Every structure is written in C-alpha cells, then in structure tokens.
Amino acid sequence: MSKSASAVALVLTAILLGSIAGEGSAQQVANREVTKPAAKLGLGRPATADEIAAWDTDVRADGRGLPEGKGTVKQGDELFQERCASCHGEFGQGVGRWPVLAGGAGTLKADRPDKTVGSFWPDASTVFDYIKRAMPYGNAQSLTNDEVYALTAYLLSMNDVVKDENFELSHKNFTSIKMPNASAFFEDDRETSEKQFWNKNPCMKDCRPAPKVTGRAMSIDVTPDGKSGPKVE
C-alpha cells in the first residue's frame, strides 16, 4: 500500500469509528468527530434473487412473506400424526415434557397458565414462519409450503380458531385468521409502570423489621449434585 493510500484508509477508519460512537459510554473510542456520512467500503457482492428467495422465508404478522400455497385441516391432521405427534401428541397435548400446542384457553390469569398457540400466541403468521424454519425438531426445513399451510390449519383447528375440518388455509385467506389473544400484548412499559424503582435515596439503616426465612431451596431439593456435572477434558 502506498503512503497516500494508507493515509486515506486511516481517515476512513476515523470517520467510521467517529460515526458509531454513542454517548456517555466509558468504552468509547477517543475519536468522536462526525464529519461526513460513511463512505462505502466496497466490500461484499450483490445478493442474487435465488439466494434471497432461499433464505428469506420469514412471514410477518401482516402476511408479508407468505408463499403461494394451500392446505386443509384434514391434510394437516394426517401430516401431524406422521411428522409431529411423536413429540407433540395426537391432539397437540404434548408428550412428556415436549411443548403443548393446543388448549389452555382462558388460563392466562390462572396460577399455572397454559400458554399454547390458541391460548397465547398473538399471530397465526408466527405458526407458519416457525414451522417452516425450525420444525420438525431435528429435521428442519423439510416441509413444503403446502405442508406448512396444512399443518398450520390443523393447529388452528385443534385450538378452535377454525371450526370446520374442511377448512383450507392459503396465502389468500391467511390474514383473515384472528388469534384469540392477539390484543393482550403491549410494548415494554417498565419505565413508567416500574418508575418507583428509580429511587434517589434507598434506605441504608433500620430499613425493615427483623427478617424471617419463608422459603428454602434445600427443602425443594431439585438442585443437581455438583459432582454430577458434565465432565470436561
């Protein structure tokens, strides 16, 4: 590299570092001036349409990203028994400790809530997106789009979100599905709902009456024995 080329590179680095520095951090780089918008480095290459199609399978809550396709509750039932029921149970009730997918309606205020696709999930799109990208567990991305539509339809049916076993779910009618718990989520509000935790003068002396032990992990006794931890070579 010529002297002038390395000088250019140093200036470029300084600009980039300056433009990413935040505020008030103890870890900031010394250089903070921001002069121009960052120049392009000229690294990377254009992504091809095929490459984007192969990886970009995500589906948003408004249906953006849904591929063409369709599948019925009945088709989904057959597929589910073959590909899913060994872990999730015939009716999505879960085998052993594997996740329960159906039921639990109306339990979210209970002492032990049952959070399933039907009782808790806000968007049907998430069912499609997650099955398509990550299921079956151990053999992900092995389902066709039609199969994912059918399985999603069956899951909605098991959860009484659709009532007709002849129902066919497709990219055309997908966004008409409304999930029972859709409206029960709200954005993080800790800075207002928990503002009492910002306290300029926390108590230092005689803050409370003498404490008494009210619960002990030892009486529950579920901690793994330290000696039984994994071996490290």
Next chain:
Amino acid sequence: MTDLTSGKTLNRRRFLGAAGLAGAGAALSGVPAIAGETAKSEALITDVQDWQRYLGEGVDKHPYGVPSKFEKNVIRRDVPWLTASAESSVNFTPLHELDGIITPSGLCFERHHGGVAEINPADHRLMINGLVDKPLVFTMDDIKRMPRVNKVYFLECAANSGMEWRGSQLNGCQFTHGMIHNVMYTGVPLKVLLDEAGLKPNAKWLMLEGADSSGMNRSLPIEKALNDVILAFAMNGEALRPEQGYPLRAVIPGWEGNLWVKWLRRVEAGDQPWQTREETSKYTDLLANGTSRKHTFVMDAKSVVTNPSPQAPLKHKGRNVLSGLAWSGRGTVKRVDVSLDGGRNWQTARIDGPVFDKSVVRFYVDFEWNGQELMIQSRAIDSTGYVQPSKDELRKVRGVNSIYHNNGIQTWLVRSGGETENVEIG
C-alpha cells in the same frame, strides 16, 4: 451483627483479633496458626516435594492449554429437568468459582435452540436484504476487512433467575444467576454493513436470523442497530467458540441474550417487527392480569453475591472476603450496597477493576465473621438511578408468571457452620 454492618474498614487491632479467631478455626483443619504463636512445622515445607525435584511437562505438551486438574470443579453445569431436550436447553456459568469481570470463554454459559451449529468459516455467508438499496452477501473475509471495535459487555439470558419467580428453587448462584457471561468482543459495528447496503428511509426494524437448525430470528429496532450493535467474530482475543456462534454473532449491548443471534446469516430491513416465535410465544412477559409485555429488551440493574453462596460456603471464622457481580443494561453500575442482616442495614461495597458501560463490575466487602447467622443481600444502583428491587417488589407489579427479567435481590442464609442456602425472607 451491628459490628458487621458498620461498614468500617478493619483496623489493625480488629484484624489481629480476627486473625486469632481464624487461627482457632484453622487449627482444626491442620493449617498452622499465625506467625508469633507456637506452630507445628509442615511436611509440605520441610520435605522436598515431587514438583521441586522432578521436571515438569515441556512446552510441547499443550499447544492449547487447559486449566489445572485441581480446578476440575470449575465447569458449566446443566439442570436436566428444566427442558425436554439438551439441544434446546441451557447450562450455567460457575460464577462462584470466578473472579474479576471477564468470563473465561470455555465457561461461558450456553443457550441453544437447535444445538451447536458447526460451520466452516469459509462456508459462512451473511446476507443483508429487505429495505436496502442493494442487497449484499458478505464472506467472513469481507467482514474482517472492515474497521473493528473492541468492547466488554455482559450477555444475560432473559430467563436468568426465572426459576426463582415463585420462591427459592435452586441452591447455588451458578443455577440462580449463571445464565450470564461477560467477555471482550472484537467485531464490526452493524452500522458499517448496513451503510454498505444502504438503508432505505422507511427501514425501521431489522430481523436478525441465525444459520442453525432453529433458524433463530428476532426483530430489532433500527435505532439500537445503528447505535451500538456489533457483529462479533472474536471473544476474549480469539475466534468465537462454536457454542457462542462461531464464526459470527450479534452483540446487542444491555439487551436480553436471546437477541444476540448466533451463527448470524442474515439481516433483513423492514418497516415493522416480524412477531417471530421468539418475540411472541417466548420472550414476552405474562403479568398477573393476563396481559403480556412484549419487546422487553433491556436487562435491568442486578447483582448477586457469588462468595459466600450455597456452592461456596464460609470456611473460616474471622477475616473473610465477600465478593459479587453487578450489572445493568441501562448503563454503568454506580454503586453496590451489601446487607448482612437481610436488608435491615446496608453498607456500600468496594467496586474493583474496570467499570464499563453494560458490563459486569466486581464488588467486595472485607468483613469479619464470628459464626453468627447472616442473611446476605446485594443491591445494584446504575447510572440512571435505578435501584435493584426486592423480589417481592417485582412480584407486586408483575405476579409470578412472567418467566423472564427476574432481577430481584437474592438472599443467602449463612448458617453458624458456614453452610449457605438460597432462601426467601419475609
């Protein structure tokens, strides 16, 4: 008890008194008492030991070193009953065995949703697409030609301490607080890569996606992405460990660990969040009234006393060192208070070592112990003025079913023999 909570530095007279107590305790364990008192000679000193006589291993034995065999208990541990499958599970950093602020790479807790992806860096690709001028594909070589930064940050799992919402369950800070690690990352600001692709003005959210079989994906607000998010290829000076996302992971300072997508293969720009499984079914916080918070990104100020703790009981009367960790996703830790009497009285601990933004700090209280029962607590205060709440204060707002974001004050009960327990107090 009053004496212990006074917060005074030990003076010479008190230190000698304490040392006398230590000597009395030590006599039982065969360790000689302090100089000046009658002491029995130790064979460890009077006899020539093997390591003094014979040659040790040569420099050619360990091209990549491992800890001493006497440290074989310093390991990650898991809790088999927590999850249905070890490939979608978690293990825990042995906080009680560590000091300072940097977690050794091989001890950093793991959380996978589809096991550890094994990826040859030459085969790894990062795609940027969506609302950009030019969708791009980068190789690891491309990324390593970009301007780099080095930063120390904590990564805490949103579910750290989650098993403790209903009360004390697991006996040890490794299990109650060990879904955290703190390392130095080397990488490239995400902004640098986004600038290469050119974000469109309506890009408000990004989706990060992993290359593993869980296809981990989450939505990230663009302001955070442009502020301090790093795509890291190294931790603690060397390449990422496979279980930490080798060859490339996202570093999202101060925010819940689930967002720190490992084996990062794609960043998509969009104008709204995606509502993926990991931000709807999981990583949403159910409140007692049946509604749920979503996008609870920041990890609030938190601390834990690592020593003494259930896995590291007090062994000696007299002089002791209380030690712990504190951190906040909202900024720096400004102060840590410690109580030895269950929160009746507090003293301010000494923070030692580097204090970085969104990194853990190490704190100490040097104290004397005469064998009485202690109820040890720590309370972190961060640069925004947030004071770590008690568990009961958190439960009043959230109930006991929110799973994530339990940053309540931990209590350790030290019994007269030094045995230490995870307890709840009322």
